[in-house]
Structure formats: structure tokens, C-alpha cells
Amino acid sequence: MIKKTIMFIAVLAIGLCVLYSVPLAAPKELAKGDALPTMKLPVPQTAAAKSYLGLTAGESFTVSQIKAQVVIIEIFNMYCNYCQREAPLVNELYRLINKDQKLKEKIKMIGIGAGNTTLEVDIFKKNYQVLFPLFPDEDYVIHEAVGEVKTPFFICAKKNPDGSLKVFQTTLGSFRDAAQYLKQVVTLSGL
Amino acid sequence: MKQRKRIYYVFVMVTLIVTCLMVSAYGRAGTLKENVYQVGQLKPIDSVPKLKVGDKAPDFALPAVSGGKVSLSLYREKKNVVISFVPAAWTPVCSEQWPGYNIAKSIFDEYDAQLIGITVDNIPTLFAWTNQMGKIWFPALSDFWPHGAVADKYGVLRSDGVSERALFVIDKKGIIRYIDIHDINKRPPLDELVKELKKLR
Numbered sequence: 001m002i003k004k005t006i007m008f009i010a011v012l013a014i015g016l017c018v019l020y021s022v023p024l025a026a027p028k029e030l031a032k033g034d035a036l037p038t039m040k041l042p043v044p045q046t047a048a049a050k051s052y053l054g055l056t057a058g059e060s061f062t063v064s065q066i067k068a069q070v071v072i073i074e075i076f077n078m079y080c081n082y083c084q085r086e087a088p089l090v091n092e093l094y095r096l097i098n099k100d101q102k103l104k105e106k107i108k109m110i111g112i113g114a115g116n117t118t119l120e121v122d123i124f125k126k127n128y129q130v131l132f133p134l135f136p137d138e139d140y141v142i143h144e145a146v147g148e149v150k151t152p153f154f155i156c157a158k159k160n161p162d163g164s165l166k167v168f169q170t171t172l173g174s175f176r177d178a179a180q181y182l183k184q185v186v187t188l189s190g191l
Numbered sequence: 192m193k194q195r196k197r198i199y200y201v202f203v204m205v206t207l208i209v210t211c212l213m214v215s216a217y218g219r220a221g222t223l224k225e226n227v228y229q230v231g232q233l234k235p236i237d238s239v240p241k242l243k244v245g246d247k248a249p250d251f252a253l254p255a256v257s258g259g260k261v262s263l264s265l266y267r268e269k270k271n272v273v274i275s276f277v278p279a280a281w282t283p284v285c286s287e288q289w290p291g292y293n294i295a296k297s298i299f300d301e302y303d304a305q306l307i308g309i310t311v312d313n314i315p316t317l318f319a320w321t322n323q324m325g326k327i328w329f330p331a332l333s334d335f336w337p338h339g340a341v342a343d344k345y346g347v348l349r350s351d352g353v354s355e356r357a358l359f360v361i362d363k364k365g366i367i368r369y370i371d372i373h374d375i376n377k378r379p380p381l382d383e384l385v386k387e388l389k390k391l392r
Contacts, residue, residue: 077287079290079378080287080290081286081287081323081325084290084325085325115378117381120381123294123295123381127295127297
């Protein structure tokens with residue numbers, strides 16, 4: 001009788017373990033060494049943004065089509081207080097990259113507004129005078145692909161010889177110092 | 192035989208402890224940073240509507256975080272008004288919604304609209320909460336005492352004493368032109384509100 005009860009509890013416990021491990025396994029945050037998931041984005045409207053990314057006409061593009069060796073992707077949310085506070089620092093990073101004649105052709109930046117509409121992304125862009133292209137991810141498709149990360153989240157990926165991208169660094173929250181961060185990106189990517 | 196029983200006991204206990212640890216670890220992983228309190232999934236709407244589009248918006252005068260009182264009639268004939276009721280300070284969706292509006296002033300200006308934020312929190316709580324959003328450009332009003340009286344007048348007081356996540360668009364004549372009593376768990380997209388503000392032109 002005791003044996004049966006113990007067996008029952010054991011089976012129940014194992015069952016619970018399996019049950020709870022399902023949501024545990026679900027959102028896996030994108031990390032160093034991962035291949036960058038395919039991100040399909042609309043080709044920007046402005047000529048400046050198109051030329052910055054090295055894109056020609058077309059409806060949509062993927063990150064691997066961006067003319068660069070390294071791409072820094074910021075996952076943000078227009079409504080997120082942390083992303084708002086980080087915006088001036090992210091702008092500074094952009095300026096530092098573009099001040100450097102060698103780096104400006106090699107490193108490109110984009111931002112993806114998780115759960116944001118085009119209008120919401122535009123408000124963010126206008127308010128913080130963001131100079132690099134921002135894209136809406138209204139249905140959280142990209143946000144899910146990168147593991148439902150909290151924001152802001154920075155992904156640094158390097159292009160492989162075959163054109164695919166490999167993540168070499170991710171940062172959750174503020175990167176605190178733009179110059180230091182850029183140095184880190186250059187070192188880790190081997191640019 | 193006794194030893195086998197003991198092994199069974201140890202096995203069961205270890206399994207149970209591991210299960211508990213896994214559950215708590217998952218819960219922690221979902222929490223946000225700093226002071227935002229996780230409320231979990233709530234009943235989407237928990238009040239009975241009292242107002243409809245076309246009704247005159249009930250007037251009120253509530254204390255503002257910035258000092259003094261703000262009344263709806265202050266804006267009559269001068270500005271369109273958007274009232275944003277949010278359930279409570281320091282909760283997940285609300286802690287995003289107002290910071291979003293805070294960088295969208297130009298949109299409200301474009302449609303000659305004044306945003307008013309209302310919660311049932313008291314002034315010190317509202318002060319601390321809005322302070323960490325940076326400087327907010329719109330009045331944040333406290334519907335704390337008599338508790339939730341304005342929320343109740345607008346038919347958005349929930350059974351647990353917090354308000355719904357609701358938006359009211361009121362024109363310069365004081366007439367309600369749009370009501371969105373939103374699912375409390377979700378953030379209303381700004382696009383809908385802009386669409387409604389456009390209609391006031």
C-alpha cells in the first residue's frame with residue numbers, strides 16, 4: 001500500500017517536472033554564438049536610409065542584405081522607459097561609428113520596435129532624432145524569434161563568408177558607455 | 192526492504208524539491224527590473240459601462256501631482272481632452288503606457304488635445320511613479336479619495352478598487368466622442384487614438 005502511494009507521488013512529481021519544463025524551454029534568449037534568425041524588414045522609404053543600408057528598390061529585405069560586416073540591432077519599445085533613457089547613448093554610438101572613416105562602412109545599426117506600429121516607431125525616431133533606420137515589429141514576430149527579450153536588448157552580429165550572420169555579443173539593458181562599447185564591438189568582431 | 196523504502200522516499204523528496212525550484216525559477220525569469228510589481232493575468236474588463244459616445248462628460252476636479260486641482264471644465268471651449276485611466280502605479284502595462292504618451296506630445300498638440308492621466312493612487316505614490324518617467328508634460332491626477340469616485344462616475348471602477356485601462360476622447364463642447372475600455376492586460380495602440388482625434392478636426 002505504502003509502496004503504491006510512493007509510486008503515485010513519484011509519477012505525479014515526474015509529470016509536474018515535465019509539465020513545467022515546457023514553458024521553461026520556450027523563450028530562449030538569443031546569445032553569443034547563435035546564428036542570427038532571419039529578420040524580414042520593409043525596405044525604408046527614404047533614400048538616405050536606403051543608401052545607409054546599401055539597399056536597392058524592393059518591398060522587403062533581410063538583415064543579411066545590409067551592406068556591412070557587422071550589424072548592431074537594438075530591440076526597443078517606444079513605450080519603454082529604459083529605451084527612452086538609452087536613446088541618447090545609442091545616438092552617440094551611431095555618431096562615433098560614423099565619425100570613423102574605416103568603421104562607418106563596416107558597421108551598420110538598425111532598431112526594431114517590439115510590438116510597435118509604424119506610427120509609434122516614428123514618434124520615437126522623431127522625439128530622439130534617431131539617425132539610423134528603425135522598423136516596426138507590430139506582431140512581435142522578430143521579438144519572438146530573438147527569445148522574447150526584455151528591452152532594450154542589443155545584438156551584435158558578424159557576417160560569415162556565406163552571407164549569413166553570427167551573433168558575437170548581446171547586451172540586455174544599458175551599455176553605459178558608447179566609446180567603450182564600440183571598442184568592445186571592434187575587438188570581439190575582429191574588425 | 193526497509194532500505195528500498197528509504198530510497199523511494201529520498202527519490203520522491205528530491206523530485207518534489209527539483210519541481211518546486213523549477214517553478215520558482217520560471218516565475219523569476221518573467222519579472223521586470225526595478226520596482227514594477229507583477230500582477231499576472233487579470234480579468235480583461237471588470238466594470239459596467241455608465242457612459243456612451245454622445246453623452247456629456249461628467250465634470251470632476253482632482254488633485255494633481257504638480258500641485259493644485261485640475262478640472263475638466265478648465266478645458267471647455269479651449270481644448271479637446273483625452274482622459275487616460277490606468278489601473279495602478281508600478282504595474283507592468285501602465286508603467287509603459289504613460290512613458291509612451293510622454294514622448295508623443297506633438298501628436299496631441301497636432302489635434303489640439305490635452306491629455307489627462309488619472310489613477311486611483313494617492314499623490315505620493317503617483318509622484319514617485321511619474322518622477323521616474325522623467326518630466327511628464329500632462330497632468331497626472333489622483334482619484335484616491337473619495338476612493339475611485341471619478342472612475343466610478345465614468346463607469347470604469349473595477350470590483351477590486353482599481354480602474355480599468357480606459358481612454359475617453361472629449362471634444363471642446365465637453366461631449367464624449369470616443370470610449371475605449373481596453374483589456375486591462377494590454378496596451379492600447381496609439382494608432383486607434385490618433386484615428387479618433389483626426390475625426391475631431
